[in-house]
Amino acid sequence: xxxxxxxxxxxxxxFFTDDGEVKAVRGVSFNVARGExxxxxxxxxxxxxxxxxxxxxxxxxxxxxxxxxIMFKGRDLLKLTKEELRNIRGRDIAMIFQDPLSSMNPVxxxxxxxxxxxxxxxxxxxxxxxxxxxxxxxxxxxxDPERRVHDFPHQxxxxxxxxxxxxxxxxxxxDLLIADEPTTALDVTxxxxxxxxxxxxxxxxxxxxxxxTHNLGVVAGLCKRVIVMYAGEIVEEGTVEQIFESPQHPYxxxxxxxxxxxxxxxxxxxxxxxxxxxxxxxxxxxxxxNPRCPFxxxxxxxxxxxxEEVAPMQRAACWVTMKTAYAEMGAADIKxxxxxxxxxxxxxxxxxxxxxxxxxxVAESVGD
Amino acid sequence: MATxxxxxxxxxxxxxxxxxxxxxxxxxxxxxxxxRLALAALxxxxxxxAVAILAxxxxxxxxxxxxxxxxxxxxxxxxxxxxxDDLGRDLLSRMMQGAQISLIVGVGTSAIVLGVGVVVGxxxxxxxxWIDNVISVFINIFYGIPGILIAIILYLVLGRGLGxxxxxxxxxxxxxxARLVRGQAFSIREREYIEAARASGARSGKIxxxxxxxxxxxxxxxQATFVxxxxxxxxxFLSYLGLGIPSPLASWxxxxxxGYQALPLEPYMMLWPAVALSVTLLxxxxxxDGLRDAFDPRQRR
Numbered sequence: 107x108x109x110x111x112x113x114x115x116x117x118x119x120x121f122f123t124d125d126g127e128v129k130a131v132r133g134v135s136f137n138v139a140r141g142e143x144x145x146x147x148x149x150x151x152x153x154x155x156x157x158x159x160x161x162x163x164x165x166x167x168x169x170x171x172x173x174x175x176i177m178f179k180g181r182d183l184l185k186l187t188k189e190e191l192r193n194i195r196g197r198d199i200a201m202i203f204q205d206p207l208s209s210m211n212p213v214x215x216x217x218x219x220x221x222x223x224x225x226x227x228x229x230x231x232x233x234x235x236x237x238x239x240x241x242x243x244x245x246x247x248x249x250d251p252e253r254r255v256h257d258f259p260h261q262x263x264x265x266x267x268x269x270x271x272x273x274x275x276x277x278x279x280x281d282l283l284i285a286d287e288p289t290t291a292l293d294v295t296x297x298x299x300x301x302x303x304x305x306x307x308x309x310x311x312x313x314x315x316x317x318x319t320h321n322l323g324v325v326a327g328l329c330k331r332v333i334v335m336y337a338g339e340i341v342e343e344g345t346v347e348q349i350f351e352s353p354q355h356p357y358x359x360x361x362x363x364x365x366x367x368x369x370x371x372x373x374x375x376x377x378x379x380x381x382x383x384x385x386x387x388x389x390x391x392x393x394x395x396n397p398r399c400p401f402x403x404x405x406x407x408x409x410x411x412x413x414e415e416v417a418p419m420q421r422a423a424c425w426v427t428m429k430t431a432y433a434e435m436g437a438a439d440i441k442x443x444x445x446x447x448x449x450x451x452x453x454x455x456x457x458x459x460x461x462x463x464x465x466x467x468v469a470e471s472v473g474d
Numbered sequence: 475m476a477t478x479x480x481x482x483x484x485x486x487x488x489x490x491x492x493x494x495x496x497x498x499x500x501x502x503x504x505x506x507x508x509x510r511l512a513l514a515a516l517x518x519x520x521x522x523x524a525v526a527i528l529a530x531x532x533x534x535x536x537x538x539x540x541x542x543x544x545x546x547x548x549x550x551x552x553x554x555x556x557x558x559d560d561l562g563r564d565l566l567s568r569m570m571q572g573a574q575i576s577l578i579v580g581v582g583t584s585a586i587v588l589g590v591g592v593v594v595g596x597x598x599x600x601x602x603x604w605i606d607n608v609i610s611v612f613i614n615i616f617y618g619i620p621g622i623l624i625a626i627i628l629y630l631v632l633g634r635g636l637g638x639x640x641x642x643x644x645x646x647x648x649x650x651x652a653r654l655v656r657g658q659a660f661s662i663r664e665r666e667y668i669e670a671a672r673a674s675g676a677r678s679g680k681i682x683x684x685x686x687x688x689x690x691x692x693x694x695x696x697q698a699t700f701v702x703x704x705x706x707x708x709x710x711f712l713s714y715l716g717l718g719i720p721s722p723l724a725s726w727x728x729x730x731x732x733g734y735q736a737l738p739l740e741p742y743m744m745l746w747p748a749v750a751l752s753v754t755l756l757x758x759x760x761x762x763d764g765l766r767d768a769f770d771p772r773q774r775r
Binding site for chain 1: 665666667669670673675676677680685
């Protein structure tokens with residue numbers, strides 16, 4: 107693998123609320139190579155956006171990055187001063203937000219807002235900024251850009267606004283573009299156009315893209331590598347082929363089985379994942395997915411599984427892994443996906459554990 | 475898929491749905507014009523402003539001169555359309571000068587309030603934390619004390635003069651503005667476009683004055699408009715008490731004060747400033763209401 111442009115190591119971000127410490131992101135490690143496209147997927151509230159905001163140093167009170175390193179081009183972003191970090195934001199790392207309507211200032215002209223990103227950093231010469239704004243709008247396929255730069259955001263359609271946001275993100279030729287649900291607020295045909303645009307821009311400009319989404323289809327369309335997050339942790343990571351064809355973590359597997367696919371075999375039923383993601387203040391002991399996992403074993407209730415290589419390039423954090431689930435639990439023909447259904451391990455089985463032992467593991471898992 | 479998507483892109487993004495360009499200001503002004511009361515108020519105030527400007531260069535008589543061979547307490551007549559005052563000065567000339575004073579005090583105070591209140595409010599609302607606490611506690615303490623009392627005391631301390639009147643009135647009037655702006659900044663800072671601006675590396679100053687301020691401008695303008703009649707009224711009140719602008723200068727308040735003593739003899743001297751004050755205050759209030767409606771985002775059409 108080439109030298110990573112972004113290397114996140116053991117990142118933890120917590121929110122200190124009145125109800126307790128919300129451990130939104132815990133011990134997340136991943137890297138992004140130069141020019142690579144990486145997708146981060148997971149349900150709402152699993153820590154995807156918080157991870158992205160942590161990278162940009164935009165986590166707001168009561169949130170705080172409590173641990174970890176974020177190495178960007180060899181520098182730890184967490185050790186930079188505010189001003190140094192501001193210089194990186196929008197210049198070396200740009201971000202695109204979910205809702206292009208609310209991400210644009212309604213009272214400022216679109217062209218002005220794109221130019222502003224360039225004025226904030228001195229990467230582009232002032233004399234070139236006007237011309238570059240129009241070029242950028244052309245590049246993101248907004249037609250008649252000479253006229254459109256004078257428009258206000260409300261005069262743009264949703265798709266065009268997102269294009270303008272992308273233009274803004276690209277204005278300083280960043281090395282890394284973080285797109286947080288860039289297509290969620292758009293309708294399906296426009297989604298496809300925006301993804302196409304991002305793919306082209308990745309090839310043309312060589313900017314690495316981190317795409318955050320809950321939509322697996324979006325990931326398949328754009329990314330080469332996928333990171334799956336659950337309850338603030340990375341549960342699986344691999345190439346897009348690996349994740350879609352042989353997911354090893356039951357959560358990834360469940361996620362894929364819950365989305366209709368045109369290429370799915372007829373006997374595969376659409377299954378939902380029972381239950382809800384865990385409360386991030388009081389997390390389950392052991393594997394965080396154990397309350398919802400059809401393949402859980404006793405050990406899942408005791409120890410948190412480490413992230414281990416399951417195939418070249420593919421890592422998963424699971425005691426069972428789908429390989430075993432297919433071989434020993436009949437995962438291929440499963441109809442009932444309720445917790446413990448395939449493995450036969452139900453919460454009652456847990457009562458066998460002595461009280462003291464459970465408390466000990468609680469203390470352990472809180473400590474990490 | 476790719477081959478299909480591209481032409482659609484071109485057409486969709488082509489701006490066929492673009493509508494005529496309507497800026498925020500033009501849009502607001504268009505709506506203001508539809509409001510008859512506000513429009514009437516605007517016309518009246520324009521005339522008043524013209525009179526005040528005219529008074530710089532020309533008044534029928536010198537407003538401070540006690541005219542020789544002229545009766546005091548004269549009713550309206552050809553030579554003196556509004557009559558003369560207790561010392562035999564021309565009331566029209568004095569009323570014109572009064573308009574000048576009123577507008578200077580009103581607009582001047584409003585400008586001071588605007589400058590101080592907006593900056594303080596933005597800082598408190600955007601940075602929050604201890605700085606907001608200090609500012610809020612300060613404002614809350616002064617909220618319990620009548621503004622007019624503070625204005626009187628401060629004016630006596632500062633000494634007489636037009637500038638000092640404005641400072642004395644601003645001393646408490648900026649607090650309402652600061653509160654309003656703080657509240658605006660408080661909510662606007664949570665908007666996603668502020669986060670987006672931060673993510674694009676914008677500096678705090680740029681976010682404050684380039685992003686938050688333009689979005690709060692509607693309510694700020696409305697508030698600034700409402701400060702004008704308050705300042706005019708306070709000045710008139712101070713002058714009425716005899717604490718206002720120094721004596722040879724005429725203010726509507728001081729004319730009314732002098733007229734009050736002659737009320738049984740000559741009602742006109744009290745009537746003119748009272749009418750002028752009432753109509754002017756009403757006009758500013760109508761204009762403020764009109765502006766508020768015009769800039770209300772919920773009424774965008």
